[in-house]
Amino acid sequence: MKAVFSACALALVAALASPPAGADELGDLVNKADMVYRGKSAASVFDMTIKTRTGERVYKVIVWSENGENDRVLIKLLGPALWRGFGTLKLGNSLKLYDPKSNHVTVVSHSMLGDSWMGSHFSNDDLVKETRLDRDYKIKGVSAAKRDSGLGFEATFHTLELTPTPRAPVVWGRIVYELWEHEGAAVPVKVTYYRRAGDQKPTRTITFAQVRKFDGRFVPASLQVSVTDKPGEFTRIDYEKLKFDVRIEPEKFTEQALRH
Amino acid sequence: MAGMTRLAWRNLGRNRRRSVITGLALAIGVSLSVASFGLIDGTSASLLRSLTRYDLGHVQVHTRRYQATRKPEELISGYARAAAALRAVEGVIGASGRVYGYALTSRGQRSAGLEIVGVDPRLEPTVTELQRRIVRGRYLEPDPTPWPQGRSLSAEERARDEALTRAVEAGALAELDALEPLGPAEGGAPAARPARPASASELAATRELAEIQAPAPRRPPRVILGAVAARILRVGVGDVVHVSARSLDGSMRDADVEIIGLFETGTAQIDRRMLLHLADLQHLGGLGDRVHEIAAVIDDPDRAPEIAATIASRLGAPELLVRPWNQIRPDIQQVVDSSRASTMVMIVIIFFVSALGVINTMLMSVFERTREFGVLKAIGMARRRIFGLIVAEAAVLVVVSALLGTGLGLCVDLYMVHHGIDLSSVTGGLSVGGVGLQPVLHGAITLEGLLLPTIILSIICVAASTYPAVRAARLRPAIGMRET
Amino acid sequence: MLTLRLAWRSFLRHRRRSIITTLALALGLAMMLVVVGIANGAHARMVELGVRMGAGHVVIEGRGYREERDLDRVVEGPAEILAAARRLSQVRHALPRVTASGLLTAGDASVAVGLTGVDPAIEPAASEVASKARRVAGDYLRTRAQLEYANQPADIYIGSQLAENLDLGLGDRVVLTASPRGGGKPASAAFLVRGVFRTGMAELDGFSVQIPLDEAQALLGLGGAVTEIALMLDSPDQVDAVVTAMKAGLRGRGELEVLPWQEALRELYETIVLDDAGTYLMMVVVFVIVGIGIFNTVLMSVIERTRELGVMMAIGTSARRLFAAVMTEAAVLAVIGCIAGLAVGLSIHSYVATTGLDVQEMFGNKLAVAGVVLEGRMYSRLATGAIVEWTAVIAGIVLLSALYPAFRVTKLEPIEAMRHV
DSSP: OHHHHHHHHHHHHHHHHSOOTTHHHHHHHHHHHHTTTOSSEEEEEEEEEEEETTEEEEEEEEEEEEOSSSOEEEEEEEESTTTTTOEEEEETTEEEEEETTTTEEEEOOGGGTTSBSTTSSSBHHHHHOOOOHHHHEEEEEEEEEEEEOSSSSEEEEEEEEEEEOTTOOOOOSEEEEEEEEETTEEEEEEEEEESSTTOSSOSEEEEEEEEEEETTEEEEEEEEEEETTSTTOEEEEEEEEEEESBOOOGGGGSHHHHHO | OHHHHHHHHHHHHHTHHHHHHHHHHHHHHHHHHHHHHHHHHHHHHHHHHHHIIIIIOSEEEEEHHHHHHOOTTOOBSOHHHHHHHHHHSTTEEEEEEEEEEEEEEEETTEEEEEEEEEEOTTTHHHHOOGGGGEEEEOOOOSSOOOOOOOOOOOHHHHHHHHHHHHHHHHHHHHHHHTOOBOOSOOTTOOOSOOOOOOOHHHHHHHHHHHHHHSOOOSSOOEEEEEHHHHHHHTOOTTOEEEEEEEOTTSOEEEEEEEEEEEEOOSOHHHHTEEEEEHHHHHHHHTOTTOBSEEEEEESOGGGHHHHHHHHHHHHOOTTEEEEEHHHHOHHHHHHHHHHHHHHHHHHHHHHHHHHHHHHHHHHHHHHHTHHHHHHHHHTTOOHHHHHHHHHHHHHHHHHHHHHHHHHHHHHHHHHHHHTOEEOTTTOSOEEETTEEEOSEEOOOOOHHHHHHHHHHHHHHHHHHHHHHHHHHHHOOHHHHHHOO | OHHHHHHHHHHHHTHHHHHHHHHHHHHHHHHHHHHHHHHHHHHHHHHHHHHHHTTOSEEEEETTHHHHOOTTSOBOOHHHHHHHHHHSTTEEEEEEEEEEEEEEEETTEEEEEEEEEEOTTTHHHHOTTTSGGGEEEEOOOOOGGGSSSTTSOEEEEEEHHHHHHTTOOTTOEEEEEEOOTTSOSOEEEEEEEEEEEOOSOHHHHHHEEEEEHHHHHHHTTOTTOBSEEEEEESOGGGHHHHHHHHHHHTTTOTTEEEEEHHHHTHHHHHHHHHHHHHHHHHHHHHHHHHHHHHHHHHHHHHHHTHHHHHHHHHTTOOHHHHHHHHHHHHHHHHHHHHHHHHHHHHHHHHHHHHTOEEHHHHHOTTEEETTEEEOSEEOOOOOHHHHHHHHHHHHHHHHHHHHHHHHHHHTOOHHHHHTOO
């Protein structure tokens, strides 16, 4: 009798003591999804299609990145000929833009952060920002359901609501993050950004599609950014190749590399 | 009438000293009023000139949406035709189109965001006088930079472009394939194969294809820079600066430009600009033949509203907004109006003081001649005539003094018009409503400024003289004659 | 005082003439008082606005900061400078401030702005932008201690045009990004819109924001330093005294300089100087005209009494007494005229000094002169010393004008004079 009793008590204590399901886990999940294209380091080649009111352009892009306390990223445009050679180098929070035609490097000052990057729907700020969703936002699970992922297995589809922690230097009042997880991997599905928590209309939406295996990981091969105020416009990235955790020589992240 | 005047003149002459002294006071008052008007009108004219002839013009045309939002995509199409139509309107001296943009300009470590304006150097001088404010170097050249027009690639070229891109891409993919995974540091292990350098032929082909679509200008476009901008960037004539501007399709267009001149107007907003050839900026921004604004200058600034209306009807385009300068800058119109008004108030008060002097003089004159008036009345001279005589005396005194004063004032005006009042030791330059004024104030001679003081003084003094005139007329003959 | 009584009687004898002359005198003096008073009032209002919208009557900042705007030239250890300033009786407010340029982001839109870190407790009383009068929505900034939750974003106070352009309402979240001292990566912090102001000046309403001082210092990595200390005084007349006192107190700190508003708002100052010059020129004209009038009148009155004066000389009155007599008559004129002038002039002045004039009605809407938008009410201002001065001047002119006629009297030949008609 006494043994059963203490066993129950122990179980009860254990149950009560364990943290509420998922606060940290959700944070981990969101982080993993957000970092789906990153690793300790990464290199990728992709197409970037930009559709605006005036027309449509496609760039072929190569990106080298190294994550750590100081992110380092080198972006080079491979084509078409008109844009070949354009480069962007991010070292920590400094951003430099290179124009091969005039052989000129422009250092992006804080007043230029709002400008769009290469005419796309990403801003210079998007490239430079080091937002960590799990650190800057409070995450609440809205729904979780097991569904067919379309890849031959079932995955748990989560919808999460993110609201900024009080003093986080972020501009979004609410982010709705949809992702699925499976065996430790997290893959984003759709991210909707709202300016104010109570807004009905989002300001920006990023949709992910065509999940495939790249270098052993599940990654959406295609992502598309659209802005609600500019219907019909979008910027889409389609990955051709993506490699994770590769050794990149440090010279890759220098101005010299930027210029060549 | 003539007889009255001669009589008045003779009476004034009877006490020459008194008349002269009184006249002197009046003349001084008038001459200073004329000079004040000259100065005020001159300053207002300078202000207007600064506003309209360095920047605004007298009439401006924009699309309605540009006026509301200032968005760079709001453009006026068919610039050449519209400008020609404007010039054909009677009263229009010149019309010229402008394109506005914003560029990050840098040289070495210094950079600044500047407003850049594309102007047509052939037509712009008919609208603004900026070319007269060049302090160093020279104005823009009439011809645009020789800049071959880009064209889209032919099918064959496109195929080549795609093949080239595929080759480069293949190289990049291969580079990625050759990357080694991160692992424990294998001391001395070679890093990834260095990036496959672009072959010379690849570079040449790339350059050729890029040149076809967006050829570089044959030489750096030439620009002129405002003095304030030049100070911020620490550049001068002959320097080359890098300009990064956003083109209409959202991409950044970069170019190196050469500074061939510096200008200074005194208005900070204008002096922070970079000016270049309209065609060059249209090229850089991908605007084709369109402009943001057409500015026109007319012969008579006062007719601006009327001519603006004529232009609007002549263009017949409801999406275009045609405005005269005083609709664009009503605050400056206010300044001009109120300076005149306050000068008038001062002058009227001064003249009242003078009028009192005239009354006194006439009173004394009447008092002296009481006996005479008594006699005149006794022999039957009508009261009315005596009244008229006194008023005539006052009138003659005032008019003669005023004319003298006007003449004197005119001389001061002429000096101010040609030499101006140099205040550069006191101030470096003033601004009203953001419009800069040169520290040398010039006068302006207007008909109003010359005649108004005389007219006002005459009215005031003649009115004032009715008091002594009435007294003279009322004198009873017997009393008058009793005076010794 | 026989002379005085005679002078008074003479005044009365030609009542009309005397009255008219004194009227001219009075009008001249009154007009000058009113015009100068209003001009001073207008200038004072402009200075007040300029000073309250900007850097105060006196500003203490790093040497060369004005040109370079470089965060290395800051004011370290402001606490003791503030204490020293507040000890001066003329200083009404001493405000520590941090000014810098930054990027304000809301959603996906951003605007380059000028940010000012201020002390929320003292700023509303002292500055125009923070004052209740200019507030169109919300409240003013709070210190961290006053926030509802210890950990919420700090308050930000923005211009009405900015609010409109970025579609910001009260409570909306924004991020301010700026380049801190020493270069390096831009720093960002989140803020919630606490209030909105409107000054009528486009640069402020569209491109200016205020945040609490400590937030600005943290964002820019300044530690305890500020970029400037603005002093608001009880009256602009005390500027020189305060500048001297502060300079003396800061002698050991050569990296700082003390600037009066005349240097900080140079254009405004020059405009006022020129305007004053114009007014004084006008006054000279008035005095000349009045002087000539008096001269004429006194001369005439002397001439028409030639016979009488001749008689007086003949019976033994000395030339000196006659001189004194004429001068006394002029003095009586001066006194009565000045009293009348002061009465009229000062009553108009005191009306305008208490009720004030609406600048907008006088000069029209929203006129900016030398960078300051004129508006609100202005009050006539006359220094007592100045009033006494000018009254003395006009009295002096009267006496001066009477000098020649009086002198002429002394030269009279009694016999000939008596024969004068």
